[in-house]
Amino acid sequence: MDDSQISSLVTEIQVGRQAIHDRHLNVYAYELLYRDPKERLTTYNGDQASSRVLLNAFMEIGLPRIVGQHLAFINLTEAFFTEMPDIPFDKENVVLEVLENITITEPVIQGVKKLHQRGVRIALDDYCFEDKWHPLLPYCDIVKVEIPSVDLDKLPALLAPLREQGIILLAEKLETSGEYQVLHDMGFDLFQGYYFSRPSIISGRRLSENHFLVIRLLSALTDPESRIQDIEELIANDPALSMKVLRYINSAACALPRTINSIQEAIILMGHERIRSLAILIALSRVRNKPASLFHTASVRANMCSEIAHHVAPELRNSAFTVGLLSVLDVLMDQHMEVILEELSLSPEVNAALLEQRGKLGEILALTLRHENHDCLGEELLSLQTLQKIWLDSSEKAFALAAA
Structure with a gap:
């Protein structure tokens, strides 16, 4: 892909975001969402836009305009972790997400390890407690647990090994106040989902x-x-x-x-x-x-x-x-x-x-x-x-x- 093609894709990429909250409901970070303007997709097709293009797009727009002083969680394609292009902004400002559809190969493992050694924060997205992810856990700072796909009754036992490794636990795809309260009490560190932007209306409730x-x-x-x-x-x-x-x-x-x-x-x-x-x-x-x-x-x-x-x-x-x-x-x-x-x-x-x-x-x-x-x-x-x-x-x- 030549520079003119990269420039064209950078111009086309449309960026949005979703807030990630801490236990006190303060904004901890924003996950950046991007899509092809020609399609109604929340993520850009990895075959159409390389990680280099995505990073250049965020660099061109300017991360402070999108996330202020907060961290930016950025989803990257498999090629990023094997080809290892330069990150065009301060590593202190970003968390790089390993998506659930990435094949865990030895080159991917080594790429994640090298980023970890450089001090770059890594998050595993849509984590479902499968053995295939175990080789990456020593190099990850954050694990994002997809709440709709797990049994909440079994979750505390599943989380114990992650806590022992000092991994930050993020509950994602929260839909209700009930889910938020259960996961807060369970000790999750971070929270993300539509619950934070939808009303929890109780009929007949009086204003406090x-x-x-x-x-x-x-x-x-x-x-x-x-x-x-x-x-x-x-x-x-x-x-x-x-x-x-x-x-x-x-x-x-x-x-x-x-x-x-x-x-x-x-x-x-x-x-x-x-x-x-x-x-x-x-x-x-x-x-x-x-x-x-x-x-x-x-x-x-x-x-x-x-x-x-x-x-x-x-x-x-x-x-x-x-x-x-x-x-x-x-x-x-x-x-x-x-x-x-x-x-x-x-x-x-x-x-x-x-x-x-x-x-x-x-x-x-x-x-x-x-x-x-x-x-x-x-x-x-x-x-x-x-x-x-x-x-x-x-x-x-x-x-x-x-x-x-």
Whole structure:
């Protein structure tokens, strides 16, 4: 494969990610997902794109834009472990995954061993406790156990030998809160799966005091009848909220020429709607016992919805930002969206977008969610390349906010 072919494939590869959480629900790393834009696949065909191409793609995009300061788990083809090309970024930033469909040959074993000796972290993907993997275990730092494929009652005994070797245990493909709790109690170190992005709704459940206080703050912040003075007073009278808003505004992410010392100054300089949106995101982060990646998701969706609106309906940018932010409410509150929205004073257009993805705002949100789920091949609204750039820019902004 010549350089022009490699460059073409690098340009075509579309990248997504899934968060990996630690025992405290903080983000430990992101697994990078990539696919051929011509097909609805979550992994790029190894015969079409070599590991060299994949690594070059991540290098060209820039890992910090995708994962911030977190580790990146990267799935690589068998040829990588036998041909051993250079890794184009710091080994401290990546974990290389040995996929379950790789044939365990002597060259693969020696390749993994050499990487281990160089200090590169190695993970075994979709581990099912088969003997064929035993030669690799001495050189692996992390084992990813595919939960749907194992008997949970027998799992503790199966894990014991891995613990004795000091291997980090990652439970993947978690679907429910029950699975998460059992595996947490079992002593798993890391967790990954759709459970962290889906609501665990319990019918008839009342909002906790913490949730109620957040909803009350959101209700005031999202009230379409609120005046600039009302928003200023609301934020200024909440010391923690005011401090976080000012900290972000004065961070490198905003790159303002001078220090802003009051909410009034911030509103004058940055605008009523931008400060309101920032306060909404900070209010959402007050919900307890939820994974940190969820607030990052809200921030990415908000920025992405706003930027899509900039291209297709500029007059809706502020509303689109709010729709993106609030689209995680059902997961945050463990309640049906319609129940939560009854407590908020949102416009009919925003409600329709959040409940049924109707109207122009709903169309923008639906496109954002399809791209997030790697189920978007480019739409009439925007090309896939434009959407990918918007997603990367939105991710970068979200990490900047979290660091502020």
